[in-house]
Amino acid sequence: xxxxxxxxxxxxxxxxxxxxxxxxxxxxxxxxxxxxxxxxxxxxxxxxxxxxxxxxxxxxxxxxxxxxxxxxxxxxxxxxxxxxxxxxxxxxxxxxxxxxxxxxxxxxxxxxxxxxxxxxxxxxxxxxxxxxxxxxxxxxxxxxxxxxxxx
Numbered sequence: 001x002x003x004x005x006x007x008x009x010x011x012x013x014x015x016x017x018x019x020x021x022x023x024x025x026x027x028x029x030x031x032x033x034x035x036x037x038x039x040x041x042x043x044x045x046x047x048x049x050x051x052x053x054x055x056x057x058x059x060x061x062x063x064x065x066x067x068x069x070x071x072x073x074x075x076x077x078x079x080x081x082x083x084x085x086x087x088x089x090x091x092x093x094x095x096x097x098x099x100x101x102x103x104x105x106x107x108x109x110x111x112x113x114x115x116x117x118x119x120x121x122x123x124x125x126x127x128x129x130x131x132x133x134x135x136x137x138x139x140x141x142x143x144x145x146x147x148x149x150x151x
Contacts, residue, residue, distance in 0.1 A: 004109040006036055009043040012105045014129065016121030021105065022091070024055065024116050025082030031065035031072050036114060038065075041107055048081065048102035048118055050092045055081040057104055057116065081116065094120050 012018065028036070035041070040063035048057045056078045064072040083091070094100050105117040124132075 002111070003115075006039060006107045006109065006114070007041040007043050008106045009046065009104055011044060012103050012119060012121070014132075015124055016101070016103050016119065017124055017128070018103070018105065018119040018121045020094075020120040022083070022087060022118045022120070023110075024087075024118055026057065026107075026114055026116050027080040027082065028062075028114060029073050032062050033114065034065045035062050036107070043104050043107060046104045048104055050088060050095065050102075053085070053088060055083050055088055055091065055102075057081055060104065060107075081118070091118075091120065 042061040046057055046059040046061075048055060050056075058078045059076065060079065061075050062073075064075055091102060095102060100120060100122055103119045103121045105119045107114065107116050109115075
């Protein structure tokens with residue numbers, strides 16, 4: 001199936017070490033899907049949680065559809081994620097461990113369906129973030145030097 005990326009979470013890999021990913025469907029209403037098709041989505045401050053055996057994503061901002069009038073929903077409402085019971089139990093077990101959390105990584109179309117990539121991540125410390133930045137800078141410097149050294 002063809003996939004089309006809608007939005008990425010820019011802070012997911014910066015703030016967390018992602019150890020596993022899982023694909024989840026998401027419950028949306030009519031005007032929300034129209035806004036998503038117009039790329040009016042922001043995942044920056046979003047997170048996922050499990051409550052009463054169901055998974056939800058919170059903080060995902062879907063802008064109200066311009067022509068939606070009374071049918072528009074709250075842009076920051078919690079949205080239910082579509083996962084089977086086995087996947088929810090697995091995620092719940094991992095989140096109960098120290099330092100793990102559910103992080104939305106990306107939102108994309110898979111055919112006509114909207115899917116959310118959830119990452120199971122462990123929070124990074126400040127020194128880990130600094131090491132990652134230094135490593136990226138070194139790789140850029142090496143790539144630039146190799147580019148100019150080739151004859």
